[in-house]
Amino acid sequence: MRFTSEQRLDDGVLVREFTLGEIPGTLWTPAASAPAPLILMAHNNGLPKGEPRLVARARYCAAHGYAVAAIDAPGRGDRPRCAADEQARAELRRVMRDGGSAGEIEEAFEAFVGPLVDKSVPEWRATLDALLALPGIAGPVGYSGWTAVGIRLAVTEPRIAAAGFFAGGYVPRAQREEARQVTVPLLFLLQWDDEGNPRRRALDLFDAFGSREKTLHANLGGHTGTPWFEVEDGDRFFGRHLK
Amino acid sequence: MRFTSEQRLDDGVLVREFTLGEIPGTLWTPAASAPAPLILMAHNNGLPKGEPRLVARARYCAAHGYAVAAIDAPGRGDRPRCAADEQARAELRRVMRDGGSAGEIEEAFEAFVGPLVDKSVPEWRATLDALLALPGIAGPVGYSGWTAVGIRLAVTEPRIAAAGFFAGGYVPRAQREEARQVTVPLLFLLQWDDEGNPRRRALDLFDAFGSREKTLHANLGGHTGTPWFEVEDGDRFFGRHLK
Numbered sequence A, B: 001m002r003f004t005s006e007q008r009l010d011d012g013v014l015v016r017e018f019t020l021g022e023i024p025g026t027l028w029t030p031a032a033s034a035p036a037p038l039i040l041m042a043h044n045n046g047l048p049k050g051e052p053r054l055v056a057r058a059r060y061c062a063a064h065g066y067a068v069a070a071i072d073a074p075g076r077g078d079r080p081r082c083a084a085d086e087q088a089r090a091e092l093r094r095v096m097r098d099g100g101s102a103g104e105i106e107e108a109f110e111a112f113v114g115p116l117v118d119k120s121v122p123e124w125r126a127t128l129d130a131l132l133a134l135p136g137i138a139g140p141v142g143y144s145g146w147t148a149v150g151i152r153l154a155v156t157e158p159r160i161a162a163a164g165f166f167a168g169g170y171v172p173r174a175q176r177e178e179a180r181q182v183t184v185p186l187l188f189l190l191q192w193d194d195e196g197n198p199r200r201r202a203l204d205l206f207d208a209f210g211s212r213e214k215t216l217h218a219n220l221g222g223h224t225g226t227p228w229f230e231v232e233d234g235d236r237f238f239g240r241h242l243k
Helices: A050-061 A083-097 A102-132 A147-156 A173-181 A199-208 A229-242 B052-063 B083-099 B102-132 B147-158 B172-182 B200-208 B229-242
Strands: A002-007 A014-020 A023-027 A036-042 A067-071 A135-148 A162-167 A186-191 A213-220 B003-006 B014-020 B022-031 B035-040 B067-071 B136-148 B160-166 B184-191 B216-218
Touching: A002 A036, A002 B083, A023 A050, A036 A050, A036 A147, A036 A229, A036 B200, A050 A067, A050 A135, A050 A229, A050 B160, A067 A102, A083 A102, A083 B229, A102 A147, A102 A173, A135 A147, A135 A229, A147 A162, A147 A173, A162 A229, A173 B172, A186 A199, A186 A229, A199 A213, A199 B160, A213 A229, A213 B035, B014 B035, B014 B102, B022 B102, B035 B052, B035 B102, B035 B147, B035 B229, B052 B067, B052 B229, B067 B102, B083 B102, B102 B147, B102 B172, B102 B229, B136 B147, B136 B229, B147 B160, B160 B229, B172 B200, B184 B200, B184 B229, B200 B216, B216 B229
Parallel strands: A036 A067, A036 A135, A135 A162, A162 A186, A186 A213, B035 B067, B035 B136, B136 B160, B160 B184, B184 B216
Antiparallel strands: A002 A014, A014 A023, A023 A067, A213 B216, B003 B014, B014 B022, B022 B067
């Protein structure tokens, strides 16, 4: 892991860009030098790590005592584009724009996001190895954000101690199957009127998780309308399990 | 309003029993003498105000700066029994015990709880008048608990500024209709496997509320299994709207 830039924010949070092989990432760490628990933070479907909503959540968590890391998925964000990925993404956009059937949307989604999850999870695990070798990052480790990557990580990565997932109306078939194997404490957050995530499917996914401690939060409004207090609630959820 | 007993708890909370005409009530007020916002707290379906889970919630809220009041519903708790009410209650218990159909449960529930809501709400409003006339209680006013009474209060009582409802699988027909007229900020809490409250009906009720700001919290487990952190979340919800 090689740090390529460093910035100290007004509240003392240290923001460092890094690369790990081909993977570009950002690490936010709290002002205090005591070892901090770690949150891996991913945006649904490979949205870039520099997206303002993710950055705002990461800064809030770092200001509240967590180390937070985000990486760009293969072919997304700051990484070189890949033709197959771009084509699958364009196809999903076309189907959504043309008002495709639920079945057509699901197929296009599967073709775009399924491979992205498969490629992303090993990178997250390699990043986790490198992060936990840094001074000042102690674990335990939480995960926050992209539901499909979080399911695969929670199932395959024993160091994940708690997870917060968002949306989850469309999740690749493999992760819908794996949901039953998720056993870590879970906070599942959805928007009641999320235009891209059918409510019934998201509720069925919540039902499927194998975790004994799982909590659903839902708020009125569309995909990007999550109220800010849910970031605070997420902080309290991680506080119960990581601190 | 006549106070009949007074007790100061270790954390400074003052607990006073009162009567208002025939209505017996309990008032918890914070140690600080500054005027406090008020929470009306009712247990679903007329469970007594002395029930330990309600008392624990009331004490927590009072310790966090709210005046909290609970009253017994007509024929319930410390109040004289009423033959018609007892008969309707016994019938509901019989139907539930004998594994009655959803329709039979609903009819028995309607016959028991419908009249109880109609009789309770005017008493809550009279109690609210008396409470707001006390020194040290300033409003704004929140409501917490019994969904059906809360719906009717939120619709008919303009002083209610925010409401937290629990369960809501079975709610009398009149209140299911009135739900659309509820417009105050809402926190709707349910248990995912509540044996007495069908999940789908509770979710449909959440969907029906007219409030622009409404949040659903659901946790794994049966009716009495709500985790304690939901009491803290309720405190934060009321903090956003009453403080």
